[in-house]
Amino acid sequence: MTGRSRLTVLAGPTAVGKGTVAAYVREHYPEVWVSVSVTTRPPRPGEVDGVHYHFVSDERFDTMVAEGELLEWALVHGRAKYGTPRRPVEEALGAGRPALLEIDLQGARQVRASMPDAFFVFLAPPSWEELVRRLVGRGTEDEEERAVRLATARVELAAAAEFDVTVVNDDVRRAAEELVSWTRTPVPSTKRD
Known part of the structure; x- marks a missing residue:
């Protein structure tokens, strides 16, 4: 890749598999730096602090926002805060590595406003029914939380046109390979303003 390294932003609806695709990229494509977000939500079973997320208190998160330590942040599903630490992103790009942010729609919009040269990839489910099946199948949310997430997902799916x-995500390996190909591709001249 010539020129400066590319920041690629991956977003999509809840339960579409953003974390799974990003984890595949992290494991199989070490040349691509993958950001680890901070969140105020509690860890799900099997999640490791510093690997899947940096789990922080509301107070610590608010301090990070106030001190400008986050590239983007949002209150997601009206429940937990998520954000991207700024310094590691800047360090990866400064070192010439392609960088990948796996974030929600609100965060992607903030990054577009502050870093318009980033490349934006929307991860979509094969169908609405498959998205519902994945959310229910992971078993990490109760009925009320699933309803909130599905209502949010409908809104998020409608935003696909905002992305490059x-x-x-019909197959994790295939989706990850396609995503990595975009991290390596120069920004097309037809990229929207």
């Missing part, structure tokens, strides 16, 4: 490309 859409990748359908």
Whole structure:
């Protein structure tokens, strides 16, 4: 890749598999730096602090926002805060590595406003029914939380047109390979302003 390294932003609806695709990229494509977000939500079973997320208190998160330590942040599903630490992103890009942010729609919009040269990839489910099946199947949310997440997902799916490309997550390996190809591709001259 010539020129400066590319920041690629991956977003999509809840339960589409953003974390799974990003984890595949992290494991199989070490040349791509993958950001680890901070969140105020409690860890799900099997999640490791510093690997899947940096789990922080509301107070620590608010301090990070106030001190400008986050590139983007949002209150997601009206429940927990998520954000991207700024310094590691800047360090990865400064070292010439392609960088990948796996974030929600609100965060992607903030990054577009502050870093318009980033490349935005929307991760879509093969179908609405499959998205519902994945959310229910992971078993990490109760009925009320699932209803909130599905209502949010409908809104998020409608935002696909805001992104440079859409990748359908019908197979994790295939979706990750397509995503990595975008991290390596120069920004097309037809990229929207």
